[in-house]
Amino acid sequence: MRRLNVVYIVADDLGYADLGCYGARPSATGLVSPVLDRLASGGLRFTQGYANSPVCSPTRFALMTMRYQYRLRGAAEEPITGTARDSDCLGLPPEHPTLPSLLRDAGWRTALVGKWHLGYPPRFGPTRAGYEEFFGSISGAVDYFTHCDTDGVHDLFRNRQEHVEDGYLTDLLSHRAVDYIRRMAMQDAPFFLSLHYTAPHWPWETREDRHRSARLHGALADLQGGSVRTYQRMITQMDEGIGAVAAELDAHGMLQDTLILFTSDNGGERYSDTWPLVGGKMDLTEGGIRVPWIAHWPRVVPPGSVSGQLCMTMDFSATVLAEAGVPPDAGYAPDGVSLSPILRDPMHCFPRTLYWRTKERGQRAIREGRWKYLRVDGRDYLFDLAVDERERANLVQEQPAKLAEMCSQWEAWNRTMPEIPPDAGVRLPYSLADMPSR
Template sequence: MSQSRPNIIYIVADDLGYADMGCYGGRDAAFGPVSPVLDRLAANGLKFTQGYANSPVCSPTRFAMITGRYQYRLRGAAEEPISSKSKDSTTLGLPVYHPTLPSLLRANGYRTALIGKWHLGYPPVFGPLKSGYEEFFGPMSGGVDYFTHCSNNGTHDLYVGEEEKSEEGYLTDLLSQRAVDYVNRMARQDAPFFLSLHYTAPHWPWETRDDADVAQDLDGKLFHVHGGNIHTYRRMIHHMDEGIGWMVQALRNSGQLDNTLIVFTSDNGGERFSDNWPLVGGKMDLTEGGIRVPWIAHWPAVIAPGQESRQHCMSMDWSATMLDAASVAADPAYPLDGISLLPVLHDARNTFLRPLYWRMNHRGQRAMRLGDWKYLRVDGVDYLFNIEADERERANQARRDPSRLNTLRTAWESWNDELPPIPEDAGISLAYSIDDIPQR
């Protein structure tokens, strides 16, 4: 290849907890390290310890990842998350006219592919090929069985492009194998590539490679509230980690690793079997456990090994970073809300103050992080936490420091006033509830 712009691989896990991996403090499983490949990528690259998802639930974060903008600007992202019941909707999805990370890169010479979860609206109105990806292999919905590839309503959900495709195998491995094939094919091209590798692991149903019988037991119902355990969950992460290793080896064998920016994260905080220590809460929560996620960047040509950063960032900032790394400008009609982290990748000492905002229809949640401090509202109650001193959000400082609380609350309300209101008919998942919030 003669191209000098980096290849970009954006790996997104589903419902992965902040401390599920060894490099974020996770403990070994009975079989050994849970995430040795990702741990090595972190050791040889840059690890962010104060990075966030744009939402504590999947499809809203994915709207932010693909647009580089606050998801609240689009109607479909008001769903928490988009449900399989919206299959016939013409509004609940990513509008095909909206510029995206893959469409902007593709218009500037990149090859583009999504291997894995889409969850941004259903065909025929919405879909990956309509929003910038040249190739797609994976499920359209939020979660599918790892063996039958059926969604929670029992409908088969595995596609190649826009065609439904039946294929035998454990879904995590199928995605990894496709990624290896894509990397090998791109090595023969004279253009850089952008690959979104969006796993469904370790999202329920909790099934390892050896659990095909569990798929039969589920009878098409994916919530799997009666099943799963921490051992199965950690093995699922390990399967994903192994597949990432296959892809990294393919990059190395084809001479592409040095000039490939690999970014790894999760779409939101962890679920019932996750390890979020020392954080409180999980999926659907604006407490730290629901929104703080791993962020690893590996790019040997640019990033020095062994780096760590406390720079605050969220999902849409990485979209801006990838465009910046590729020397691609945003569409001026759709300016980015994300801020490029490229200076931090070049030198982890290049930090800057970055306010972060969230809102959720579920339980009227809102949050803002600025510096050491976080403003949080749940069920009409306001909280103020010094996250630097109190990552578990146990000591509410609202009464002790009312002036700071008012400043952050006013800033959040000013930000919120600039965005469309949450529609009254926006859907909320009832499968999750917020973890214990300390009382005032």
């Protein structure tokens, strides 16, 4: 039997209910995500899976390190914008062990196809963090046709060299991933492929919208553009690429021995559907951090499974390491917990406590069992998510002891983490005042 292959797929700003298997309504042209729906029906769908952060870079730090992102200066908030091009600290340190570096050192071939967003070269970059190959963008957002970032800088790379190639970025990433699998099929070594799409992140462009790209002139936040139909079409075109990846694995007889993970880096943005959750990207309400999680591995995972296990991004990365039989670095103990028992028996659950914090609006949160403690703008909330997923019934008056217990628990955890640096903050290419209220 071949050793485990892994395809770790991350969408960008995808909402909890944006996929059919999570309740998405059909688009004007049919099902939004038929491929991912099939992977879910043939594998395991998590209903209580979370992102490590409500914004992009911090979650990606956690995915790579299997640790709370707050342990690294570069992930204190969301600082990895064009202003960080010359920074020596705002990025993933090359000397830090990562999921791909540990796998590579144990004999896996490794590649990142898609979005990096963990610091700019020459100090930082995918090939300095364990990936043998890289094809994609360095920054947080690029135009789907010009491949330029929010500063108008061309941002498409092949390994460490700038690469010019015409085409819709989602398709280019899908084609490159298929090519990688085809090449790996000819080698006698397992592989770890990170496929990190920029879709459905703004700008709101489908395969058919090249004419819109020409008119944006670098205004990638695209506050005057987009629609639900466009957004759903972006998801569908990503879904088509994932279908090509799965078909290539199947064509080479590798699908049975490949763990495919799918998720989003954080909750959805302006056109996303998060029902029944509220909030979205940048919020520690459920819509900002609870995301789709699908695990497909025919040899191991029972088809048609659903799990209510509490878990977050770094847990899935720890699971990959455990399933590969590769120990973590002794000097960097993971905060993530392996979900291996859940893959084999989705009815099994174990206690798990999850923590978050963000400088934006002074937010903090903890999830334990059915309970969630949240602080926003100095006000405390306590929710029983088993009966109130929309976080509408604040139980701080009815459950003062539970509130005190969870607040104390969060404070104790926070003392184990470095403080958020005073110069850290959420830096976006638009003002939050420009965004419609949720």
